[in-house]
Amino acid sequence: MENQSVSLKKVILLAGALAAYWIGSGFSTGQEVLQFFTTSGTKGIAAALIFLVLMSYLSYTLYGIGQKKKFENPYDVFEYYCGKALGQVYTWYNVILIYAIFVVMLAGAGATIHQYYGIQTYIGTGVIAILALGTTLLGVEKLIDIIGVIGPVKIVFVAIVGVAGIITLSGQPTLLSEASNLMPTLGFKSASSNWAWSGALYAFLALMVSIPFQVDCGKSAGSVKEARSAALLGTFAFTIAIILLVIAELVYYKLIVGKQVPTLEIANHISPVLGLFFSVLIVVSIYSAVASFLLMTVRKFAPDKTKKFNIIATVLTIIGMFFGGVLPFDKLVNILYPFAGYSAIVFTCFMIFKELKGSGGKQDN
Template sequence: MENRIRFKKVFILAGAICAYWIGAGFSTGQEVLQFFAVNGINGLWAAFVCCALICTFSYILWNAGNREKFSNPYNVFEYYCGKYLGQVYIWFSVILSYGIFVVMMAGGGATIHQYYVVPEYLGTGFIGILSLLTVLLGVDKLINIIGVIGPIKIFFVVIIGIAAVATALAKPDMLIQGSALMPQLGFKSASGNWAWSGALYAFLALMMSTPFQVTCGLKAANKCEARAGAITGGILFTIAILFLVFAEIVYHDIIVGQQVPTLAIANQVSPVLALAFTVIIVLCIYSAVASVLLMVVRKFAVDKTKKFNSIAVVLTGIGMFFGSTIPFDKLVNLLFPITGYAAIVFAVLMVAKEIRLKNGSDKTEKGEGNMSV
């Protein structure tokens, strides 16, 4: 019974991590465009590189979260990196997460502005307030909410991908032409090499979600359930990447100059789909913003306490201000690639420690902390 897998729980947890990953950058199409689609057909191969790495990292982190029962999810950095380097990574993760929080707030404003033609600060404010209210409910409620939203996000991305496949089948030259033109259309690129772009994106996902992944692993009933949730989440996320890459290549001509490529594609496929997709993008951004905000505030206070609520309100207000003033695509291009590089050292240390643990040469005790998850 201790290794029994509850499939409903696996999909809730997998949905939660997908919802965490599929935030503003992904749902608007900017992340996938800059890391994958800009490389044309090779962007599809890059997605498989990403899948292999992200499933490996998630497997390790969820397993560690379930095994070590960290009292504070940020303790995972000291566990893998040691006391001093671990502290560097803890604060890097906090600063990074808050930067991503601002990026996603900007994405929310850009999306609502592009479709509803309202000032970006109104869209940013709407996302910020909705996310804050969710965060105040605590981590358990948040996981249950976004665990349902995650699969909905993927479903709508798949719809766009299927429409692109149908278009490509009717006009086979569109895919070939799009693949050849993508590098020449002026899109920002995370890297000059498609395989390295896929790897960098996996490292980005690792760095931005490490505390949350540890929390998901802890919420699983046992190591088998944790591992199943990690792999399921990685595979579902990759499916979404593949469909979106395909769509952006096929519809390359209509996404040039667009802050929100997915919305432009959805509008091309069907105005009704565009309306629905606007709601989905807002849901994507809201769930990811709420998740990231909660993990940032958890560094400083236990959820559902006065201190936690006060910090959450202040950080939301600051994020709403900066998210309304900085262009979204520039934020993505500046912040995300740097993060991917910074995650490489952590990934190496993480894998090295797991190898030592497996060989019985590491006697490190379980992570300690003064906050309960």
């Protein structure tokens, strides 16, 4: 009989870690939500619900299997679901994808800090890189502890912006329909012309970059029930953050036209103090995502807190800092991202097939 004890503190921590992992620079600036959801107007809220349904099942399954199988290497989950040959293809694709995004975020970190605080770009990049490396060297458990606390804080700040939007909306109830009608004419980039597909695509992209991380989080739980509860709570909290941000971006659509950082514009409009906190939040979001993506890359090559792990993490950080502004990694991600969505759909099919066969439900003792 498997242990089914549940610690509420651990559930919140693991749920927060998942939310923090997903709330990186793209989400915290508001650009991801804008392109995948808000550009669809009020249908963006329905798209968020599609994300919720898909991601709840996928995270529930991955957290559960992470706890049941306790893979020594989280990338072993690809072979578990897809077999040896295809599993290896997925493993290396995932490593490349995660490291490419790590380098892009590291390169963008310096520019972001320079834009907000006027600090030299290379200093900003270096500070984020050193903080991320230091956190990574502490190991996966400590990383989960740290970003598990950061996740709920991020959601609270997004909630403040969303609630402000709802309050404004209560006085001007026609704002949502007005913004929905105008969205296609405002020049915003959109992830897809179909609102339902945008919600599904966001779920598959979120899946593809977080599979090893979710497996590690599941392994960290005290029981299968605890792991699955954390997965559902984390996905639900993240979806609430999406919906609140969609509402805020629709309500304040005039403020964010042509702006690279919609959340900062909205926060500054609500209160300069909130704007200052949001600028800090964006930097913290970049740091937590960079640390998480670095750790997940290195976990392919060595167990955490080993000498080999520390050396590889340090080398990859130096490479990321050096080449971040030189190599066209943004183009690499533009190539990897669309493929990531479709490859995640195929992986999901393998997951569902294995789970339905029943072999996913057996536990190794």
